[in-house]
Amino acid sequence: MQPKGILEKRSGGYSVSKLNPYEEKLRALYDASPDTIMFLNEHGILDCNPATLKMFACTSSEEFLGRHLSEHSPPIQPDGRDSRTAADEQIAAAYxxxxxxxxxTHQKTNGEVFPAEVHLTLLKLKDGDILHATTKEISDRKKTATQFNQSQKMEALGTLVGGIAHDFNNILGGIVGNLFLAMRKLQDQPRALANLNNIEKLSDRAADMIQQLLTFARTNEVEKEHFSLTSFLKEAVKLTEAAIPESTIVTYEFCNQELTINADATQLHQVLLNLIINAQDAVAERPEPRIIIRLDEFEVDEHFINTHPDASSDYYAHVRVSDNGTGIRQEDIAHVLDPFFTTKEVGKGTGLGLAMVHRAIQEHNGILNIESKENQGTTIHLYLPLIAEEEQAMAAYNETEIEEGEGETILLVDDEADLLETTQGVLENLGYHVLTAADGLEAVDIFSNNQGIALVIMDVVMPRLGGSRAALRMREINPDIPIIFATGYDKKEALRPEERIERSLVMRKPLDIDTLSHRIKEIIR
Known part of the structure; x- marks a missing residue:
C-alpha cells in the first residue's frame, strides 16, 4: 500500500511526511486523478498516483517506484536508440x-508496449529540484496519423498509376486490336496463330497488372460476379505452379462443396499468386520445403464474432495458405500488411504483396488473419463471405462467341491516331461501317451530318471537347443515340455522376473484342 504523505528529502533520499488537512486534500486529488502523475529525478521514479500504476499494469507501487524511466520501456526505442541513454537525454533536457x-515508447509489466506523450516539468523545491511527469497514451492518435499518411500515400500513388494506366491501356488497345485482325487473317496457319495466342495471353496479363495497380491505389472499380470458389481455386492453382520449383512439395486440400462467392476473379487470382510467391520465398532455404493450400466452409462462432466484430456474414469460404518456412517475427506481424514494408532482402521484395492481398480482401468484405511463429512457418487465413443460395444465379448468356455486325454505322472517336485506326479495322472486320473522328468537336460535326449512325464509341478524355460534353451535344440532335464510352482510366471515375447519361455504358481499355462485340449488339437493339 502506497503511504499517504508528501515528498520530503531526507539524508537517504526522499520520504513521505505526515500531511496537514490542506495537503490531505491535495493528496486526495492526486490519488483520484484519472491522469497519470509521477515525480522523478535522474536516478529514478520517486512517487506516482494510482492512475500511473494502472496504466503500467502494476499491482503495487513496489513494481514501479525507485526504477529508472527506461526500466518501464523496451530496451530500444523505435528510432533505434538505447532506452536508458535516450531517457537520460530527455531528463537532462527538462532540467x-x-x-x-x-x-x-513505454512497456507495461505484462510486456505490452505502447506509445506515449510524456510531459516533464521542473519543480524547484527547497530540498532539491525534481521533475513532475505526466504520460498520455497516444495509440489512437498514432493510428489516426498512420491512416492519414497512408491515405496521402495512396492518393499520390493513385494519381501516378492513373496517368500511367491511361497511356499504357491505349498502347495495349492498339496491340489487342492488331492481334485480333492478324489472328483472323491467319486462321489457316496454326503455328503463327499459336504464337499470336501467346502474345494475346501476355497482353491480357499486362492489362490485369494495370487493373491490380489501380485497385491497390483505390482508383479502380472491382468487378464482381458470382462463381464457385472451389472450382476457381482448382483452376487457379494450375496457373500458379510456374512460380513454385519442383523441389517444393505443394498439397491441396479442397472441400467437395461448391462454395459460391461474389468476387472479382482477376483480383483473387492475384491474391493467390502473391500468397504462393511469399510462401515459396519463405521456404526457399528449407531442406524439405512444403506449402499447403486449403479450402473449406466456415461457420462463425462466438469467438470469431468477438475477435472480428465487423464480420458481415455467418458463413465464409475459408482459404488457408500455409508454409513451413522462416516465419515472421512477432514485432513484424503488425507491419507486414503496410504498403512498402518488407522483410526480404533489398531487391527481392516491393512490400506491396501482402498489402495488395489485404486491400483486395477488404474490397470483398472479407477478413485476413496471419498466424506465424518464427522459424516454424506461417499460415495466412482468408475469409470470404458466402452468398445465399437464392443469390447464386449466374449470367444466362455465353460471351465466348463473337457477335458479328450487319452493316450498321458506328461513329468511332479517339484522339490516339494509332488506336483509332486499329479499332476501326476491328469494327469493320466485325461487319460494321465505321466513321472516325479525332476529338469531340469533329465527332459532333460528323454526327450532325450523318443521320444513319446507330452507335457512338467514344474516348472520354480528349482535346478541344471531351467525350461527356460531346455526348450531350449529340443527344440534343438525337436523344436516343446509344453511346459506349471507352476509357484508359478507372471505369468508375471516368465520368462524374452529373456526366452519366441513359442508354450509355463505360468500357475499360484495352477493349476486349469478344465483350465489345456483345455490348454493341446489346446497346443498339
Missing part, C-alpha cells in the same frame, strides 16, 4: 530548460 515534451 536544463525547465520542461520537455516528447514521444516515448
Amino acid at each position: 536544463r530548460s525547465g520542461s520537455n515534451i516528447f514521444e516515448w
Whole structure:
C-alpha cells in the first residue's frame, strides 16, 4: 500500500511526511486523478498516483517506484536508440530548460508496449529540484496519423498509376486490336496463330497488372460476379505452379462443396499468386520445403464474432495458405500488411504483396488473419463471405462467341491516331461501317451530318471537347443515340455522376473484342 504523505528529502533520499488537512486534500486529488502523475529525478521514479500504476499494469507501487524511466520501456526505442541513454537525454533536457515534451515508447509489466506523450516539468523545491511527469497514451492518435499518411500515400500513388494506366491501356488497345485482325487473317496457319495466342495471353496479363495497380491505389472499380470458389481455386492453382520449383512439395486440400462467392476473379487470382510467391520465398532455404493450400466452409462462432466484430456474414469460404518456412517475427506481424514494408532482402521484395492481398480482401468484405511463429512457418487465413443460395444465379448468356455486325454505322472517336485506326479495322472486320473522328468537336460535326449512325464509341478524355460534353451535344440532335464510352482510366471515375447519361455504358481499355462485340449488339437493339 502506497503511504499517504508528501515528498520530503531526507539524508537517504526522499520520504513521505505526515500531511496537514490542506495537503490531505491535495493528496486526495492526486490519488483520484484519472491522469497519470509521477515525480522523478535522474536516478529514478520517486512517487506516482494510482492512475500511473494502472496504466503500467502494476499491482503495487513496489513494481514501479525507485526504477529508472527506461526500466518501464523496451530496451530500444523505435528510432533505434538505447532506452536508458535516450531517457537520460530527455531528463537532462527538462532540467536544463525547465520542461520537455516528447514521444516515448513505454512497456507495461505484462510486456505490452505502447506509445506515449510524456510531459516533464521542473519543480524547484527547497530540498532539491525534481521533475513532475505526466504520460498520455497516444495509440489512437498514432493510428489516426498512420491512416492519414497512408491515405496521402495512396492518393499520390493513385494519381501516378492513373496517368500511367491511361497511356499504357491505349498502347495495349492498339496491340489487342492488331492481334485480333492478324489472328483472323491467319486462321489457316496454326503455328503463327499459336504464337499470336501467346502474345494475346501476355497482353491480357499486362492489362490485369494495370487493373491490380489501380485497385491497390483505390482508383479502380472491382468487378464482381458470382462463381464457385472451389472450382476457381482448382483452376487457379494450375496457373500458379510456374512460380513454385519442383523441389517444393505443394498439397491441396479442397472441400467437395461448391462454395459460391461474389468476387472479382482477376483480383483473387492475384491474391493467390502473391500468397504462393511469399510462401515459396519463405521456404526457399528449407531442406524439405512444403506449402499447403486449403479450402473449406466456415461457420462463425462466438469467438470469431468477438475477435472480428465487423464480420458481415455467418458463413465464409475459408482459404488457408500455409508454409513451413522462416516465419515472421512477432514485432513484424503488425507491419507486414503496410504498403512498402518488407522483410526480404533489398531487391527481392516491393512490400506491396501482402498489402495488395489485404486491400483486395477488404474490397470483398472479407477478413485476413496471419498466424506465424518464427522459424516454424506461417499460415495466412482468408475469409470470404458466402452468398445465399437464392443469390447464386449466374449470367444466362455465353460471351465466348463473337457477335458479328450487319452493316450498321458506328461513329468511332479517339484522339490516339494509332488506336483509332486499329479499332476501326476491328469494327469493320466485325461487319460494321465505321466513321472516325479525332476529338469531340469533329465527332459532333460528323454526327450532325450523318443521320444513319446507330452507335457512338467514344474516348472520354480528349482535346478541344471531351467525350461527356460531346455526348450531350449529340443527344440534343438525337436523344436516343446509344453511346459506349471507352476509357484508359478507372471505369468508375471516368465520368462524374452529373456526366452519366441513359442508354450509355463505360468500357475499360484495352477493349476486349469478344465483350465489345456483345455490348454493341446489346446497346443498339
